[in-house]
Amino acid sequence: MADSRFVYVTYIRTTPQKLWNALIDPTFTRQYWCGTHQESEWKSGAEWKIMIPDGRVADSGKVLEIEPERRLVLSWRNEKKPDLRAEGYSRATFELEQQGDSVKLTVIHEMDKAGSKFIDAVSNGWPLILSSLKSLLETGESLVETREWPKGM
Numbered sequence: 001m002a003d004s005r006f007v008y009v010t011y012i013r014t015t016p017q018k019l020w021n022a023l024i025d026p027t028f029t030r031q032y033w034c035g036t037h038q039e040s041e042w043k044s045g046a047e048w049k050i051m052i053p054d055g056r057v058a059d060s061g062k063v064l065e066i067e068p069e070r071r072l073v074l075s076w077r078n079e080k081k082p083d084l085r086a087e088g089y090s091r092a093t094f095e096l097e098q099q100g101d102s103v104k105l106t107v108i109h110e111m112d113k114a115g116s117k118f119i120d121a122v123s124n125g126w127p128l129i130l131s132s133l134k135s136l137l138e139t140g141e142s143l144v145e146t147r148e149w150p151k152g153m
Contacts, residue, residue, distance in 0.1 A: 002110030002111055003111065003113055004110060004116035004119035004120075005109070005110040005111075006107075006109045006119055006123040006126065007106070007107070008107045008126050009105070009106045009107075010104075010105050010130055010134055011099060011103070011104055011105075012102055012103050012105055012137050013101060013102050013138050014102070014103055014137045015098075016069040016096050016098055017069055018137060019069075019096055019103050019105060019137065020068055022133055022136070023072065023133075024042055026038065026039070028136075031142050031147070032129065032132040032135075033129055033132075033133075034129075034146055034150065035052075035147070035149045036050050036051060036052055036053065036058060037050070037051050038050050039051055040063060041063075042063060042066060043063060044063055044065060045063065046062065047061075047062060048062055048063050049061075049079075053148075053149050054149070056079075058078070058080055059077060059079055059080075060079055061074050061075035061076045061077055061089060062074070062075045064091070070095070070096055071096070073091060073092070073094075074092045075089045075090070076090045076091065076109070077089045077090070078121075083117060084117055084118045087113055087116055087117065087118050088113070090109060090110060090116070090118055090119065090122075091109070091111070092107065092108070093106075093107070093108040093109075093110075094106070095107075095108075105130070107126060107130065109123075128143070128145060132146035
């Protein structure tokens with residue numbers, strides 16, 4: 001088990017296909033993830049990165065596992081803050097499971113480093129991003145707080 005770990009579980013009234021697309025499609029992620037988008041070939045071993053609207057790389061890593069509409073595992077390193085970057089790579093796991101008319105989404109973000117500042121940081125960020133994703137899929141509108149990249153970041 002990882003030394004630092006964040007787990008978030010939510011149920012979203014959608015289909016696995018729609019949720020999967022929402023997680024990886026750049027047009028969709030821009031709507032709920034502060035205008036960012038991910039770039040990847042979405043196959044095992046492929047490079048992966050989150051692009052900030054101004055063209056900077058926020059985070060990067062590799063696709064470790066991919067099972068469309070079921071499971072995605074990424075290695076993940078922050079590229080913006082030197083102290084977080086210095087911690088190295090974490091793992092982010094996204095698991096999708098059909099539950100009646102909803103999909104159970106489990107996000108596990110972990111690192112083999114006790115007291116990780118990076119895991120603390122994502123523990124504050126994921127709930128807002130994932131709540132906005134849920135809102136967008138269920139109502140057609142993301143949360144206002146996640147529609148644009150924060151000024152000065």
